[in-house]
Amino acid sequence: MTNAAIIILAGTDGHENLGRLANGLEAAKEFAENDGDELELIFDGAGTQWIPELEDEDSDYHELYQTVRDDTSVCDYCSGAFGVEDAVAESGLATLDDHDGHPSIRSLVDDDYEIITF
Template sequence: MYCLYAFNGELMCFVHVLLNALDMKDRDKEAIIVFEGAAVKLVPELEKPENPFHALYQKARQAGLVAGACKACSSKLGVLDAVKASGMPLLDDMSGHPSMAAYMDKGYTILTF
């Protein structure tokens, strides 16, 4: 089981998070994605149908691979309303941020991007 924490807000970096999570699923490995740090700003961009990676993002969401986005970072970076509008869960179990230790306690190996 793998938890892919995406901190990097660069779209081309995040595309590899999506590709790897989908590849893991195809290979019967459990994987989830957490939007953290600057990566939360990608949510409203990827929600746009005209974004070239919208379909890939939707495929990952429909496959249940997206665990959610950091609530504190979404608020601080001005995308909280957009993340809420996307229907993505807001993660805040560690002082407003998603806890890596909580995922580790569930057996996930943490990978950061």
């Protein structure tokens, strides 16, 4: 059994960030498909900007995102800072604000999660 926290920090600008998103989603899918693994997929920082696009059924990555959506949450503070708080609220995804409005990375480490960032 593996505990993995995949954190998408890459914003929506540039081809390299699209690659980081795709790789992060593929890695998350691999953990989600493995019985016994625990997955937390967190969109944080500029990564929160992906939520409106991924929720769009016409997005190239919508289907892949749907495979891990149940394990997905979003930084509360950053969704506001990057102007996507309405889209995040409409998505119904959980928002995390454990540490000064942000997800608590320390609590994930304390719970024996491997932290992987994209």
